[in-house]
Amino acid sequence: MDSIIKDLDTTWQDGESKNITFIVTKDCQLACKYCYLVGKNEKERMTWEVAKAAVDYILAHEEDFQEPSVVWDFIGGEPFLEIDLIDRICDYIKTETFRLNHHWFDSYRFSFSTNGINYDSEKVQRFITKNHSHISVGITIDGTKRKHDLNRIWKGDGPEKGSYDAVVKNIPLWLSQFPEGSTKVTISSADIPYIRESVLHLYSLGIKEVNINVVFEDVWNDGDDKLFEEQLTLLADDIIEHGLYKNYACSFFSEAIGKPLDAQLDNQNWCGAGKMLSIDAAGNFYPCTRFAGYSLRNKRPIIIGNITDGIDSNKLRPFLTLDRTTQSPQKCIDCEIASGCAWCQGENYDAAKTDTIFQRSTAICKMHYARVRANNYYWNKLFRKEELEANKPTQSVNPI
Amino acid sequence: MIKYLIIPLSDNAVSFCHYNARKGSSATIETETLRKALIWAMKENLSVQFLYPSEGVGKNIELIINTIDHTDIVPADCRDNNRLKGADIVVFNTWDGIETFGFRPDQSYIIRTTTEILINHRDGIQALLKKVNRLNIVVTDVPNFNPELHNGYQEFLESLIPTIVEEYSSGHMVQLNLLTDRIMLTGMNNCNAGNESLTLAPDGNFYTCPAFYFDGFPAVGTTEQGPDIKNPQLYRLSHAPICRICDAYQCKRCVWHNQQLTFEVNTPGKQQCVMAHIERNASRKLLEALRKAMPGFMSETIIQEIKYLDPFDNIKI
Numbered sequence: 001m002d003s004i005i006k007d008l009d010t011t012w013q014d015g016e017s018k019n020i021t022f023i024v025t026k027d028c029q030l031a032c033k034y035c036y037l038v039g040k041n042e043k044e045r046m047t048w049e050v051a052k053a054a055v056d057y058i059l060a061h062e063e064d065f066q067e068p069s070v071v072w073d074f075i076g077g078e079p080f081l082e083i084d085l086i087d088r089i090c091d092y093i094k095t096e097t098f099r100l101n102h103h104w105f106d107s108y109r110f111s112f113s114t115n116g117i118n119y120d121s122e123k124v125q126r127f128i129t130k131n132h133s134h135i136s137v138g139i140t141i142d143g144t145k146r147k148h149d150l151n152r153i154w155k156g157d158g159p160e161k162g163s164y165d166a167v168v169k170n171i172p173l174w175l176s177q178f179p180e181g182s183t184k185v186t187i188s189s190a191d192i193p194y195i196r197e198s199v200l201h202l203y204s205l206g207i208k209e210v211n212i213n214v215v216f217e218d219v220w221n222d223g224d225d226k227l228f229e230e231q232l233t234l235l236a237d238d239i240i241e242h243g244l245y246k247n248y249a250c251s252f253f254s255e256a257i258g259k260p261l262d263a264q265l266d267n268q269n270w271c272g273a274g275k276m277l278s279i280d281a282a283g284n285f286y287p288c289t290r291f292a293g294y295s296l297r298n299k300r301p302i303i304i305g306n307i308t309d310g311i312d313s314n315k316l317r318p319f320l321t322l323d324r325t326t327q328s329p330q331k332c333i334d335c336e337i338a339s340g341c342a343w344c345q346g347e348n349y350d351a352a353k354t355d356t357i358f359q360r361s362t363a364i365c366k367m368h369y370a371r372v373r374a375n376n377y378y379w380n381k382l383f384r385k386e387e388l389e390a391n392k393p394t395q396s397v398n399p400i
Numbered sequence: 401m402i403k404y405l406i407i408p409l410s411d412n413a414v415s416f417c418h419y420n421a422r423k424g425s426s427a428t429i430e431t432e433t434l435r436k437a438l439i440w441a442m443k444e445n446l447s448v449q450f451l452y453p454s455e456g457v458g459k460n461i462e463l464i465i466n467t468i469d470h471t472d473i474v475p476a477d478c479r480d481n482n483r484l485k486g487a488d489i490v491v492f493n494t495w496d497g498i499e500t501f502g503f504r505p506d507q508s509y510i511i512r513t514t515t516e517i518l519i520n521h522r523d524g525i526q527a528l529l530k531k532v533n534r535l536n537i538v539v540t541d542v543p544n545f546n547p548e549l550h551n552g553y554q555e556f557l558e559s560l561i562p563t564i565v566e567e568y569s570s571g572h573m574v575q576l577n578l579l580t581d582r583i584m585l586t587g588m589n590n591c592n593a594g595n596e597s598l599t600l601a602p603d604g605n606f607y608t609c610p611a612f613y614f615d616g617f618p619a620v621g622t623t624e625q626g627p628d629i630k631n632p633q634l635y636r637l638s639h640a641p642i643c644r645i646c647d648a649y650q651c652k653r654c655v656w657h658n659q660q661l662t663f664e665v666n667t668p669g670k671q672q673c674v675m676a677h678i679e680r681n682a683s684r685k686l687l688e689a690l691r692k693a694m695p696g697f698m699s700e701t702i703i704q705e706i707k708y709l710d711p712f713d714n715i716k717i
């Protein structure tokens with residue numbers, strides 16, 4: 001397609017970098033209703049000793065971490081609640097990679113997903129100024145005030161109170177520092193009616209890239225797919241009719257989705273669990289944060305090692321050999337619109353009938369169908385518009 | 401499809417495999433449960449294998465056992481002489497008494513031992529290969545198979561080659577699971593617990609294999625309702641990404657070890673793979689030696705030379 005259409009930015013050094021996540025705290029100012037972190041609490045905060053031991057272990061085992069670059073990811077709860085610790089960890093990483101002449105010394109990023117509430121605090125701002133060229137920050141804002149406040153509410157007793165105002169005030173500052181900043185929006189059943197207005201609202205705030213996805217959990221009600229398709233169709237009309245596609249991107253619409261997949265050639269796993277590493281406050285290692293105890297509803301955590309004993313490579317073998325067809329039911333293997341139908345390994349594990357990562361959850365099946373239908377509409381309509389505009393006679397042509 | 405039903409008759413019934421039976425309990429299966437299970441097994445056309453404790457079993461159990469065609473797996477120290485005499489398979493859990501045991505050509509034998517002790521009993525195994533027709537060696541500490549043991553295990557296996565060649569040359573086709581099975585097989589022949597075999601435990605419930613019962617895993621069904629294995633595809637070779645590209649056909653592919661080492665029944669730990677590949681490569685040397693001694697021996701069989709000891713290293717996703 002013509003380059004006039006804005007593409008979604010791919011992640012920094014996508015596929016080339018190791019993703020290492022510090023779960024610095026399990027605390028957060030908010031109590032979002034869809035939050036998958038079932039075990040959030042105020043007590044489990046990472047200590048400096050644990051963080052340092054984790055960095056020491058990782059840097060001392062360079063042979064096991066050969067990716068050319070690294071994304072040091074900090075999550076929570078709300079990571080910026082622990083900005084002092086984060087600052088100390090980042091300084092330590094920089095000095096240690098230099099001292100060890102480690103191949104990640106000049107090939108790293110510090111990445112944050114924040115609720116944005118204390119983004120303008122002095123400490124966070126000082127940290128951002130200090131590390132600016134090596135930072136990615138995503139602020140989560142769910143859309144319009146009514147949509148955002150539907151789910152993203154303050155923690156605590158008393159009447160529910162939304163957090164929209166506390167977040168939106170920091171958006172201009174954030175975008176002035178990270179003009180390409182993107183946001184993540186998560187759609188659950190109750191959010192469907194607000195999808196269109198929310199994406200347009202985020203665009204109007206100056207956010208050019210909206211990464212939006214439906215939750216993987218089995219939360220969908222009868223009729224949700226119809227409503228979802230309708231919202232996406234309306235959104236497609238707005239984006240195309242107002243030419244928003246030239247400067248803004250929304251991850252719901254992609255040319256690559258909705259095609260059959262070859263059982264041999266397109267057999268990769270969807271997510272990077274196992275190729276990433278997560279560390280919690282106790283110093284335990286996980287293949288991804290979704291396998292830590294506070295993220296799981298029904299299953300035991302999958303711990304693949306710890307800062308003292310290192311990584312147990314046997315525990316990684318299932319993750320590193322897991323392919324699409326082995327975990328998929330036959331209906332997914334035969335599916336005519338399989339491409340772009342995502343899964344989360346952690347949710348698969350949590351929802352599986354046995355303690356396995358090899359059983360794919362298909363709770364989003366009907367939502368993917370709806371998305372593909374709206375997506376087909378979007379591209380057909382957009383191509384037609386482009387085609388008509390390209391063929392439009394120009395003023396300079398002199399009709400005989 | 402399930403073809404075999406394994407029944408440990410009590411909590412201290414002999415282990416025939418990698419797991420250890422439960423220590424400290426001698427609870428015996430209830431007669432009524434056993435009776436129902438055997439009727440079910442007949443209806444399902446299953447081959448039944450009974451595992452006995454050293455003290456044997458009471459008359460009530462004996463009577464029920466005899467209502468079905470079956471295989472008896474009996475410990476070598478069984479105090480019921482008739483039971484031991486009638487055994488199809490005799491299991492040794494220690495090396496005591498092996499030298500003086502009256503081995504018979506119509507019985508098969510299992511020796512359960514740790515790797516280190518096995519390596520130290522090379523002479524004993526060589527002597528045994530002359531006396532028996534079928535010997536299975538089961539290593540009970542696979543998870544501890546570390547690189548320091550690799551050479552010792554390889555040397556041990558290779559040291560048995562001359563004896564086997566000698567026996568074959570004289571017409572005694574002795575079978576040793578670790579070396580001759582790979583030569584005879586043309587495809588995977590693994591334990592297949594959960595896929596081809598199932599266990600009825602002394603508590604009256606079904607388990608994937610006795611190891612899962614003794615290790616405290618949940619049951620996969622009751623005698624009332626029948627077995628109900630969830631995610632059964634994960635016990636099949638087709639859904640085992642490492643094993644399905646492997647040619648160590650003699651490997652047990654122990655799903656219990658898989659569960660212990662990797663948390664997944666379909667994914668082996670490194671220890672099991674390396675051990676099985678040392679056996680595979682030694683089998684290749686045995687085949688060469690047999691061909692030298694007996695030109696044309698199994699001329700169709702080819703075991704390729706390979707450079708890896710763990711098929712996981714060949715998978716790049």
Ligand code: SF4
Pocket residue numbers: 417418419591592593609610611652653654655656657
């Ligand atoms: S799973 Fe199979 S190989 Fe493993 S202990 Fe059980 S019967 Fe033996």
Ligand code: SF4
Pocket residue numbers: 642643644646647648651652653654668672673674676677711
């Ligand atoms: S050697 Fe490893 S890959 Fe091969 S069958 Fe045994 S467990 Fe599976």
